[in-house]
Amino acid sequence: MMLPLADLLLTPDAMSCVDRVAAASGISSYGLMEKAGQAVAAAALRHFPGALRYVILCGPGNNGGDGYVAARALQQAGADVQLFHLGDPQRLKGDAARAFADCPINGAAFSGYAPMTGDVVIDAVFGAGLSRPVPDDVAAIIARVNEIGMPVIAIDLPSGLDGRSGRILGAAFRAVRTVTFMTRKPGHLLLPGRDLCGELGVFDIGIPDRIVRAHADRLLAENKPAQWQAAIPSAGVETHKYKRGHLVVFSGGPNATGAARMSAMAGLRAGAGLVTIASPSEALGVNASLLTSIMLHAVDDEAALRTWLTDRRLSTFILGPGFGAGEKARQFCLALADRHLVLDADGITSFRDEPQRLFDAFAEGPTRLVLTPHEGEFGRLFPDIAADETLSKIDKARAAAKRTHAAIIYKGADSVIAAPDGRALINANAPPWLATAGSGDVLAGIVGGLMAQGAPAFEAAAAGVWLHGLAGQHAGKGLTAEDLVVAIKPL
Structure with a gap:
């Protein structure tokens, strides 16, 4: 076009x-x-x-x-x-x-x-x-x-x-x-x-x-629907829940379940056919008492996750919101290397000391990883790129995308979305009141929901950022993350 x-x-x-x-x-x-x-x-x-x-x-x-x-x-x-x-x-x-x-x-x-x-x-x-x-x-x-x-x-x-x-x-x-x-x-x-x-x-x-x-x-433009709309699947007459994809969101422990629920609800609102929260056993009760349209599955360790992954209908995963940083996050992430993954928050921070393990795991084949770092997380994962004052935000996002073979959402009021092939979009529709607790969890959910439906990683990332901004406009000043989820309008 x-x-x-x-x-x-x-x-x-x-x-x-x-x-x-x-x-x-x-x-x-x-x-x-x-x-x-x-x-x-x-x-x-x-x-x-x-x-x-x-x-x-x-x-x-x-x-x-x-x-x-x-x-x-x-x-x-x-x-x-x-x-x-x-x-x-x-x-x-x-x-x-x-x-x-x-x-x-x-x-x-x-x-x-x-x-x-x-x-x-x-x-x-x-x-x-x-x-x-x-x-x-x-x-x-x-x-x-x-x-x-x-x-x-x-x-x-x-x-x-x-x-x-x-x-x-x-x-x-x-x-x-x-x-x-x-x-x-x-x-x-x-x-x-x-x-x-x-x-x-x-x-x-x-x-x-x-x-x-x-x-x-x-390869550079403002982030608008014309850039990605043709790549976002539309629901047809014969669509059923599995054709619209199964999205899985990992939950943290019993005192850190809210972020995962925000992501899960956002993924459902964005059009995913099925959404499941993968929860540690100790948090099942908390999650079960607060879920209706979201399913729940116990996953305590890497072995349980790998057993569950024999179900190939589990197409797309979100790891990071409220999950906690550390070895468990790294194990789970690497177990998902052949699936579509949105890695956010604690998931990104978990690789700060050994980022190459993450990059190598997703280096081959089609782009299936989306990373959503804000300024601090970007600096932790790409310290050399972040420190280079000769680079613009666009240059930094492109360099990170090329290094990771991932779609990068370099977050902020001027989020830049970049692909490994050099494509980059600057987002300009986000209102300032999106800077609120839980907003990033909602963004991860929207992107995951679009990927679950079959959207390529870069296009899902770009569309997700734009829809997130649009939801913020609709929700208005003083919004909470809950308001933001309700305001999501699927494509």
């Missing part, structure tokens, strides 16, 4: 290549800058018609050039415009120099900007191409503007953000709106970048579709 152009993601380097190829094809690069600057001016007038003055902060590159065009367009519209430039604008080159020459407004030094009531700031300082911390004089202006809460419209990306990773490089503007061109960058979706961009508008400035698509990362 061909994605709409605005749904593609380009790194800053790839976007620079797009600009160069467009210019080499005969398209006027200054014409593109003109369209970009005019789009910024139009957005400013549309969304802030009552501004007493528009303050344009122009940097030393093409982002600054867009700012000079926007300043000219705003003045021609009759607005009060003040312009401040970083560095000597006489040293600008190429299209930025031309935009400066065409701008009739006399600017002042960047450090001379003093915010006034009624200002709307247009940030044309660095955009998405920044790769090092902002200079001190820029950081000082950013701090002053952010502290006052001055409305900021960012061109391409709020200055101070890394367009590849969404990280803050020293300091960054907090924009109420961001205007970007042709496609989004990863930094528009990854945190904290997503929060600092405000409302994002993507404007077509006339670069041909074929050029943009040629440089887009075809």
